[in-house]
Amino acid sequence: MQMRKYIAVFAISAIIAHIAFVAFLPKLIMVFYFYTTTSAGYEENKIYHAPPINSSQRTVVLPSPNLLYSFCIYDVSEGPLLIEAKVPENTYWSVSFYDSFTNNFFTINDRQVKGMAKILLVKEGTEVKTDAIVVRAKDEHGFVLFRTFIPDKALIPQLDALRQRWKCEPTKTYLFD
Structure with missing residues (x-):
């Protein structure tokens, strides 16, 4: 017993x-x-670009050597975040949003957007008027992960130059007054 x-x-x-x-x-x-x-x-609301992956480099968990990674740690407690990225042509590209519990709550890729991707990340419940894609975050903190497929190693400088122009920064422009 x-x-x-x-x-x-x-x-x-x-x-x-x-x-x-x-x-x-x-x-x-x-x-x-x-x-x-x-x-x-690393600062919040700023984009960072990891160098091409090799056997000694692991900025991202379980990285693929066939992808270029960029990331932005976000904080939307003070206001929205504007993400602008020229989508590379003829290769896979995606941007994924993760909350503070590691849940992926939004992803978009090169099949869904062409040319310039304009994404406005706001706190849930925020009213906005914009021509950008609006993503609503339940958490004020999280991270955004960009992935770009490298179809040919010779294209790395071109792809890197493209991603150097991407933005992930606070904005007030798109809010109602």
Whole structure:
């Protein structure tokens, strides 16, 4: 009888630990990510471009050597964020938005937008009038990840020059007064 009590206590403890782990691990991952990126000098609401991936470089988790990565740590607590990016032609390109729990809440790619991508990231509930694609974030903090496929290594300088013109910055222009 005593053994059943121990087994029951162990089972209940294991279930509680599992639920806590699953519920809070994504948030802990993002807290660690924000801590390491900001302590490394990365600022919020500014775009950064990782160099082409090789075996010794891992700015992004599980990176692909066939992709160029850019990222922006966002904070929309003070206002919206305008993201502008010229979409490269004849190659895969995407931009994905992640909240502070690592949930992907919006993605767009080169099949959905051509030419210049203009995306306005706002807090949920914010009214806007804009010709840009409006993305509503439930969290004030998160990150934006850009991916560009490298079809040929000789195109890296051209693709890199293109992404150097991309923007991820605060704006007031598109809000109602």
